[in-house]
Amino acid sequence: MSNNDSISSDSAQPKPPIVYFGSTPEEQQVGVRKLVDLFYDEMDQNPSFERIRNLHPVHLDHSREKFYLFLSGWLGGPDLYSPQFGHPRLRMRHMPFPISSEDRDQWLLCMVNALRSMQLPEKVIEGLMLSFFRTADWMRNKPDPEGSAKGLNTISIKGE
Numbered sequence: 001m002s003n004n005d006s007i008s009s010d011s012a013q014p015k016p017p018i019v020y021f022g023s024t025p026e027e028q029q030v031g032v033r034k035l036v037d038l039f040y041d042e043m044d045q046n047p048s049f050e051r052i053r054n055l056h057p058v059h060l061d062h063s064r065e066k067f068y069l070f071l072s073g074w075l076g077g078p079d080l081y082s083p084q085f086g087h088p089r090l091r092m093r094h095m096p097f098p099i100s101s102e103d104r105d106q107w108l109l110c111m112v113n114a115l116r117s118m119q120l121p122e123k124v125i126e127g128l129m130l131s132f133f134r135t136a137d138w139m140r141n142k143p144d145p146e147g148s149a150k151g152l153n154t155i156s157i158k159g160e
Contacts (some may be wrong), residue, residue: 016076020124028077031118036068038114043107050104055097091138098142107136 021031041058043049056063070088073079082090092099111132115125 014063017124017128018072018076021075021077021118022121025077029072031115032071032075032077033068035114035118036064038117039110041066042110042113044112046110049106049110052103052110052135055099055103090135091141094139095141100142101140101143101144104136105142108132109147 018032020030021035040063043056044051044060066085069081069084071079106131112125112129116129120128121127
């Protein structure tokens with residue numbers, strides 16, 4: 001998601017998603033860190049996400065930090081990732097990990113659960129999840145296993 005994407009259509013000027021994470025730049029960065037921690041805690045502690053958890057290192061500290069740095073800029077805050085690691089090149093960086101639709105869906109469910117834990121407005125969550133889905137779907141690099149579900153249940157994202 002870029003600074004030009006609008007989450008809310010109720011204002012003339014599009015707002016970057018980061019504004020929903022706090023009223024000051026400092027609070028926003030704390031909010032992004034909280035989202036990252038909720039996301040990885042969900043992945044790490046919920047047995048339903050064992051498949052996606054197993055694609056990550058045993059210790060998640062480095063993953064948490066890199067995701068925080070990336071999300072800061074992705075949500076419209078300061079670009080903390082590129083000065084340290086260069087262009088994100090997400091697909092290239094994820095190629096070593098076999099990612100199917102089921103992996104994508106588990107990642108997305110961890111994220112929607114984390115966003116809901118933050119009690120953001122549902123319209124903000126829906127907008128973010130649409131952007132997250134587009135990115136996560138692009139990360140798929142492995143054929144889906146025979147007989148597997150090939151799509152995320154949208155009801156679980158919309159909370160219906």
